[in-house]
Amino acid sequence: xxxxxxxxxxxxxxxxxxxxxxxxxxxxxxxxxxxxxxxxxxxxxxxxxxxxxxxxxxxxxxxxxxxxxxxxxxxxxxxxxxxxxxxxxxxxxxxxxxxxxxxxxxxxxxxxxxxxxxxxxxxxxxxxxxxxxxxxxxxxxxxxxxxxxxxxxxxxxxxxxxxxxxxxxxxxxxxxxxxxxxxxxxxxxxxxxxxxxxxxxxxxxxxxxxxxxxxxxxxxxxxxxxxxxxxxxxxxxxxxxxxxxxxxxxxxxxxxxxxxxxxxxxxxxxxxxxxxxxxxxxxxxxxxxxxxxxxxxxxxxxxxxxxxxxxxxxxxxxxxxxxxxxxxxxxxxxxx
Numbered sequence: 001x002x003x004x005x006x007x008x009x010x011x012x013x014x015x016x017x018x019x020x021x022x023x024x025x026x027x028x029x030x031x032x033x034x035x036x037x038x039x040x041x042x043x044x045x046x047x048x049x050x051x052x053x054x055x056x057x058x059x060x061x062x063x064x065x066x067x068x069x070x071x072x073x074x075x076x077x078x079x080x081x082x083x084x085x086x087x088x089x090x091x092x093x094x095x096x097x098x099x100x101x102x103x104x105x106x107x108x109x110x111x112x113x114x115x116x117x118x119x120x121x122x123x124x125x126x127x128x129x130x131x132x133x134x135x136x137x138x139x140x141x142x143x144x145x146x147x148x149x150x151x152x153x154x155x156x157x158x159x160x161x162x163x164x165x166x167x168x169x170x171x172x173x174x175x176x177x178x179x180x181x182x183x184x185x186x187x188x189x190x191x192x193x194x195x196x197x198x199x200x201x202x203x204x205x206x207x208x209x210x211x212x213x214x215x216x217x218x219x220x221x222x223x224x225x226x227x228x229x230x231x232x233x234x235x236x237x238x239x240x241x242x243x244x245x246x247x248x249x250x251x252x253x254x255x256x257x258x259x260x261x262x263x264x265x266x267x268x269x270x271x272x273x274x275x276x277x278x279x280x281x282x283x284x285x286x287x288x289x290x291x292x293x294x295x296x297x298x299x300x301x302x303x304x305x306x307x308x309x310x311x312x313x314x315x316x317x318x319x320x321x322x323x324x325x326x327x328x329x330x331x332x333x334x335x336x
Contacts, residue, residue, distance in 0.1 A: 007036070011043060012105035014084055018114050025066040025118065026271075028248040033271060035066075038244065039113045044275045046106035048283035049120070049242035052182075056122035057088045057100035057130070059237055064116040067246035071116075077101055078115070085111065088127035092235050102127055119175070119243035119253070124194075124232065129187055133194045134292065137238055138162075138169065138181035138201065139228040143214075146224050148177075148266075154205065154213045154225040155179045155261050161204045165297035170285040173266040175245030175253035178225075180238060182285070184292045189299075195232040197295045199313055200302035202227035217314040230316050241285055242278075244271050255285035 006019040021036035042049065060074040075098040077087050086102040103109055103120060112120070124135040138158050142151050155171055158181055162169045169181040185194070202215035205227050212224045231238055239245060243253045254269035254277070269277070 009039060009043065009110050011046075011110050012107040014082070014107040016107050016110040016114070018110065023066065025063070026248065026250045027066065027068060029250060029272075033250050035113065038118065038271070039110050041244065041271045041275065042109040042113060043106055045242045045278055046109055048278055048286065049109065049240070050103065050105060051283065051286060051288075052241040053103040053120055053122050055088075055102055055104065055126040055128065056124075057090045057127060058103050058120055058122040058240075060101060060112060060115060060117055061119060061121055062116040063118050063246055067118060067248070067250070071246070074115075075100055082111070088130065090123065090130055090235075118246045119239040121237035121243075122240050123235075123237060125187070131190055132187035133189070133191060133232070134185055134187040136167070136183040136185050136194055136198055136201075136295070137231045138183065138198070139174075139231040139238055140179045140181070141226045141228050142177050143219075143222050143224060143226060146212075150212050150225050151177070151179050152261055152264065154209060154227070155181065156258075157209050157213065158201070158205050158227065159258060159261075161201055161208070165201070165301065167293040167295075167298070168291040170255060170288050170291075171258060171261055172241050172253050172255045172285065173251070173264065173269055175239060175243065175251040175266070175269075176247055179261070180253065182241075182288060184288045186292050186294055189295055191232065191234040193295065193299065195229060196302050197298035198229040198232040200298050200305055202229045203305060203310065204301060215313065229313065233316055236316060241283075242274065255283060257284055 006017050007021045009016045018039055023035045024032040025035050025038050026033035062074055063069055063071045077099050086104045087099045088102050089097055089099050091097045124133040140151055140154055159169050167183050169183050171181050174180050205213045206215045214222045214224055214226055216222045239253045241255050245251050250271040252269045252274045254274055
């Protein structure tokens with residue numbers, strides 16, 4: 001069978017080439033979802049998707065053989081990128097830097113899909129000030145023994161903790177096994193303080209539902225739903241709203257109303273169903289920029305924790321060991 005020729009999309013005033021448009025990207029779906037259909041999805045949801053991507057450096061996560069194939073992260077915009085492509089130069093904990101994509105309109109989305117990008121993973125800051133995040137991210141990551149109902153219940157507790165500390169959370173399915181809650185904040189704090197606030201939040205959620213939630217970083221010490229405070233460290237990213245995830249049924253990370261969380265089924269939100277939901281309901285997180293809050297109350301909570309002997313917690317592996325960071329220890333084993 002002859003290989004399909006490249007096609008061209010008109011997007012945001014640009015002509016964007018898409019090679020191998022008929023290549024299956026989700027082969028387990030009937031009929032299979034092709035690279036063309038993935039690009040068309042992003043064109044359909046572009047206005048909403050870009051709200052959550054605009055001006056944010058974004059790592060390219062490339063699946064050149066589709067969702068079931070191998071992937072690799074490409075932090076640098078490749079040579080030969082079009083002149084109109086928007087980008088930002090970011091600096092990593094290693095001291096290195098890279099020019100990363102800023103997906104500011106539909107043309108950028110299609111350009112990225114042509115490289116094999118399925119989901120978009122932006123930084124929590126904008127290129128005007130790359131040292132001051134404007135988003136705190138609550139990533140609820142279930143351990144293997146946790147149920148989906150556990151995730152939903154912990155999400156509602158996290159909502160209450162945020163409200164009790166003068167912040168507004170916007171929930172969305174992760175598109176996989178978890179729930180994300182994005183919290184717009186004033187860009188007045190650096191990454192370390194935002195992470196410190198997120199750690200305080202994680203510990204408070206754990207205090208309120210200790211059987212359901214954990215703030216423990218080491219996997220062998222976790223139970224239930226892990227509240228991943230380290231997603232707020234520099235150079236950590238999560239899939240953005242309306243990103244298609246590389247799972248067999250092409251689920252989408254989908255914004256929710258809080259009233260939906262208790263009963264939500266993430267399998268209902270896929271590349272083929274979300275456009276209709278968006279058309280009917282609009283972007284349920286569209287107003288996030290209107291709810292920028294302050295971290296003062298969470299940072300006060302962090303100070304109280306520290307005064308009671310709860311210091312820093314482990315950082316991601318690619319960070320240098322921080323002063324006062326606890327050593328990794330194997331969890332104690334209770335006798336049967």
